[in-house]
Amino acid sequence: MLRGDITADWVIVGAGFAGVAFARRLAEINPTLKIIIVEAHSTRESASARNSGFVIGLPHNIGSSTAELKKANAYRNLLQEGIRQLEQVISQHDLQCDWEQVGKYHCQAERGNDRILKEYASHLDLMDEPWQMLSSEELYLKLGTRFYSKGIFTPGCVLVNPAQLIAGLSHSLPENVQRFDNTPVLGIRYGSMAEVLTPLGVIKTPKVMLATNALSPELRPGLSRQAAMATFASITDPLTDEQLTTLPPMQSWGLTPVNAIAGATFRFTSDRRFLIRQHVIPALSGQVNAAQTRQATQLHQRLFNKVYPTLGSVKITHTWSGTISVTRNGAPEWGILNKFICTAGGCNGAGVSKQTVAGSLLADFMMKQNNPHIADMLSLGKANFMPPSPALDIGIAFSLMKERYLGRKEV
Numbered sequence: 001m002l003r004g005d006i007t008a009d010w011v012i013v014g015a016g017f018a019g020v021a022f023a024r025r026l027a028e029i030n031p032t033l034k035i036i037i038v039e040a041h042s043t044r045e046s047a048s049a050r051n052s053g054f055v056i057g058l059p060h061n062i063g064s065s066t067a068e069l070k071k072a073n074a075y076r077n078l079l080q081e082g083i084r085q086l087e088q089v090i091s092q093h094d095l096q097c098d099w100e101q102v103g104k105y106h107c108q109a110e111r112g113n114d115r116i117l118k119e120y121a122s123h124l125d126l127m128d129e130p131w132q133m134l135s136s137e138e139l140y141l142k143l144g145t146r147f148y149s150k151g152i153f154t155p156g157c158v159l160v161n162p163a164q165l166i167a168g169l170s171h172s173l174p175e176n177v178q179r180f181d182n183t184p185v186l187g188i189r190y191g192s193m194a195e196v197l198t199p200l201g202v203i204k205t206p207k208v209m210l211a212t213n214a215l216s217p218e219l220r221p222g223l224s225r226q227a228a229m230a231t232f233a234s235i236t237d238p239l240t241d242e243q244l245t246t247l248p249p250m251q252s253w254g255l256t257p258v259n260a261i262a263g264a265t266f267r268f269t270s271d272r273r274f275l276i277r278q279h280v281i282p283a284l285s286g287q288v289n290a291a292q293t294r295q296a297t298q299l300h301q302r303l304f305n306k307v308y309p310t311l312g313s314v315k316i317t318h319t320w321s322g323t324i325s326v327t328r329n330g331a332p333e334w335g336i337l338n339k340f341i342c343t344a345g346g347c348n349g350a351g352v353s354k355q356t357v358a359g360s361l362l363a364d365f366m367m368k369q370n371n372p373h374i375a376d377m378l379s380l381g382k383a384n385f386m387p388p389s390p391a392l393d394i395g396i397a398f399s400l401m402k403e404r405y406l407g408r409k410e411v
Contacts, residue, residue, distance in 0.1 A: 001182045006201065008204075009033040009035065010209065011038065011196045011203050012036065012209045013185050013211060013219065014046075014211030015037050015170055015179060016047060017048050017352055017355040017356045018362075019039075020173065020359070022360065024173055024177070026366075027173065027176050037177060037180070038183040038185055039179065042181045044163050044166075046166065047322040048351065048355075051162045051351055052267060052275060053165075054157060054352070055082075055158035056104075056354070057083055057156035057157055057158070058156050058157070059079070060256075062120075071379060074377075078358075078376050082357035085356055085360060086356055090168070096164060097161050097162075097164040097165040098159070098270055100270065102159055103153055104156075104255070104256060105139070107152075107258070108151065109263070109411070112149075132152065134151050140248065142248075143266075143268070144308065145308055147308075159254045183198050184198065185197065186199065194206070206340070208342075209342050209343065210342070211345070212345070213345045213346070214228035214326070214345065214346075221341065222337060225385060226345055226346050227396060228285075228324070228325060229396075231280050231322055232278070232299075232300070233276065233277040233300075233320060234277075234296070234319040235318050236316055236317060237314060238272040252267075255267070259407025260349065262410050278303060281400075282396045284392070292321070296319055296321070304316070324349045325346050326349070327383035327384065331384070332345065332346040332380055333382070342365075342366055344358040344359050361377050
């Protein structure tokens, strides 16, 4: 925790994937800079540590027009560059984070309506990406359940233990980066320099990078362009040898649903646990209460029993929540906010690879480095303005209601 007043060349607020990548690249460009990262919690308590561990290499939504395809290709370039950067750091520092390049299944439960999967397959063809359509029986041999009617497998995805990954990335930062955990930022005061205010100290700096996504909106100058949503995940006890015999032989796998709001994300981990992520609610204040978490636990247990009816004795042991940042048009909030502040936010739920490359590219952008991927980032556009509450609350509630209705057959 920061105690006392200090100065720095750069202050980074938030020690998630974007903040850590920004700090690393900034320190590589100029090792003489004094760089400070402040984090409101600890690394393992951050939203980055509590995601589901999908390191995505392909955009979920591609589109078939020339403009949409061009943007999708730029997005793919960015995601794959993010994976490359992570692999480089992991190899360089021998980070242990259960990194597994095993691909991803994109599945639907509804039978007889294959429109979304067929559209996704046609878009993958336009991008020359490999894919494989699997029937319900073929999925059973891979996933151990006949709940899904059909699915598409793509190899461009990595599964990881996110808590170990973000901790390893944070602890392997260059020597000119100093981090203070349990140091929330209360505000930023402007004068000849920016003054970053914390409970027990002030940091004077000419430059601030905000890596808080939609959290801490009071720190962001200008119009609101992001909203915080909470997602919930649960994990089971490890399966016993006897329980495993009721399933086909399985390796680690990850599954995303065709409807991200109503459907459920599943993982089977290398230590024989199931992870379930399902249920999205507004969290405009960044807070989730115990009753909401308990409700999610009950939802997840019922869903697990439905997807794996032969594993009724397997119980959920932990449930947690994490925040994601969403924008109205899916574009990021990335770049300069004022003469003191820049940001890399608006992850829209694809955080690990996307925010890694967003952070490192922002450092290149601010330090005027020649990097062709900056053009890819700029091509994604800018996040649209979001209205204040209560209009925002009503809009989010309506959008969630609509998606849950459209995806009602997926659960």
